[in-house]
Every structure is written in structure tokens, then in C-alpha cells.
Amino acid sequence: MDIFIIGDIHGCFYTFKKLLNKLDKDNEILVQVGDLIDRGKNTPQTVHLARNLKQKHPNNVIFLKGNHEFEFIQHIEKAPNLHWVNHCGEETLYQYKLNNRNIKNDMDWFKEMPLFWENSDLFISHAGIAKEAANPFEESSNLSVIWNRNQLKNLNKLQIIGHTPCKEPMYDEVSNSWNIDTGAAYQGYGYLTGVKVKSNGTIIEFLKEKTDVKDII
Structure with a gap:
């Protein structure tokens, strides 16, 4: 099967729904690179849609963990996570309250998210395998696959990541990688x-x- 990979969504529910119309559910695996949440106007709705998709297509839909899911978990389990709250978490918490959605239940789902998806020719994660990372799967490390912003390692397969916003998808020849985070929640x-x-x-x-105006705060 082919793979349909979607970049950082960041609470852009209506935009996500539109892009999903281009998914061929019978012939494609869906992999989303993480950061479903925060920044946009509709985090609870986005998570609800993602979880429903995963439930209906458990073998062909994969949502990876990003640093925003990690920070969300840290706040709910070990509150307060002031870094998250001050940057975008306060708005996310307000949205959960407004929508009367069970925040603990979603946190438990985030904890189950895998850190990567791969086959023999492709490796997908939120932030990529750093060239110098001793343990890229140690989630709290700034060189982990959810936090890294350093040069990626060439894995002798294509890497596809998000995490660092860019104005268009960017290819790095040295690491054979594409960054597909194009700042969905950023106005303008x-x-x-x-x-x-x-x-x-x-x-x-x-x-x-293009980001739907209903997703922009």
C-alpha cells in the first residue's frame, strides 16, 4: 500500500477534514507526524476526529507522538507544565473546558502513540533521527525524535518529519529527508x-x- 503522510495539524480541525478527503482508505496507510494539538482553534475536535479514524481503521491509520502531546501529558500527570501552559496550553485547556471533553482520556491515548513508523525504505517521525543522538527514543531528550532540531542522520532510507515550521516542504539532500510542517496554525x-x-x-x-479561517485563533 502507498502511504499518505500528513504534517503538523495543531488543532486545525476543518483544514484536516478537507485534506482527509484526499485519502484513499482502501489503498493507502495514513500516518500523521504528531502535534495534533495546540495553537489552532479546535484541538478537542481534532483529537476526536483522529481517534475515530484510528478506531475505524486500526491497522491503516497511525498518529505519531509529537512534542506537544508529550508536553500535554506532562501537564496532566505532573502539573503544572508552565512552559506548555504559557506557550499554548492555556488556550488548549480552555478549549477542552468549552467542549466538555475528557482531557484525561485523551491524555491516555496520547501516551499510547508510537514515536515512529517505518518500513525498509521509509522512516517517519515527528522530528527525525538526529545525527549525534545517542538514544533518539528517549522522549525527554532534546535530540529525541519528538524534539530534535539538529542535522538528521542519513538512515539509507527516506525520512519524513515535521516539528520545525517552514513556508514550504523542505528537502535535505545530506540526510535524504523531507520536512512537511508548513505551519498550519499560523495566520497569513x-x-x-x-x-x-x-x-x-x-x-x-x-x-x-490552505488553513481554514475557522481554525485560526
């Missing part, structure tokens, strides 16, 4: 990116969904 220039890839790592096409 952001949009949500999807990329369809064959199982052997060959890019089929990039898809661009």
Missing part, C-alpha cells in the same frame, strides 16, 4: 501539507490545504 502564510509516498520511498505527490 500557514497551510497543511500532505505527501503521498510509495512503499519504496518514492514520492508520488505533495498536497497543500
Whole structure:
């Protein structure tokens, strides 16, 4: 099956729904690179949609953990996480209260999220395998696959990541990697990116969904 990879969504529910219309559920695996939450106007709705998709298609839908899910977990389990609250968490908590959604239940789902998805030709994670990372799967490390912003390691397969916003998908030849975080929640220039890839790592096409105004705070 081909793989349909979606970048950082950040609470952009309506934009996410539009991009999902381009998913071929019978012939594609959906992998989302993490950071479903925060920054946008509709985090609880976005999580609800994601969880329903996962429930209906458990083997063909994968939502990876990003640093925002990690920070959310830290706040609910070991409150307060002031770094998260002060940057975007206060708004997310308000949205959960407004929507009367069970925040603990969603936290438990975030904890179950895998850190990566891979096959023999493709590796997908939130922030990528850093060149110098001793343990890229230690979630609290700033070189982990949910936090890294340093040069990526060449894995002899294609890496696809998000995490660091850019104005268009960016390819790094040295590491053979694409960054597809195009700042969906940022007013003025952001949009949500999807990329369809064959199982052997060959890019089929990039898809661009301009952020719906209903998702912008």
C-alpha cells in the first residue's frame, strides 16, 4: 500500500477534514507526524476526529507522538507544565473546558502513540533521527525524535518529519529527508501539507490545504 503522510495539524480541525478527503482508505496507510494539538482553534475536535479514524481503521491509520502531546501529558500527570501552559496550553485547556471533553482520556491515548513508523525504505517521525543522538527514543531528550532540531542522520532510507515550521516542504539532500510542517496554525502564510509516498520511498505527490479561517485563533 502507498502511504499518505500528513504534517503538523495543531488543532486545525476543518483544514484536516478537507485534506482527509484526499485519502484513499482502501489503498493507502495514513500516518500523521504528531502535534495534533495546540495553537489552532479546535484541538478537542481534532483529537476526536483522529481517534475515530484510528478506531475505524486500526491497522491503516497511525498518529505519531509529537512534542506537544508529550508536553500535554506532562501537564496532566505532573502539573503544572508552565512552559506548555504559557506557550499554548492555556488556550488548549480552555478549549477542552468549552467542549466538555475528557482531557484525561485523551491524555491516555496520547501516551499510547508510537514515536515512529517505518518500513525498509521509509522512516517517519515527528522530528527525525538526529545525527549525534545517542538514544533518539528517549522522549525527554532534546535530540529525541519528538524534539530534535539538529542535522538528521542519513538512515539509507527516506525520512519524513515535521516539528520545525517552514513556508514550504523542505528537502535535505545530506540526510535524504523531507520536512512537511508548513505551519498550519499560523495566520497569513500557514497551510497543511500532505505527501503521498510509495512503499519504496518514492514520492508520488505533495498536497497543500490552505488553513481554514475557522481554525485560526
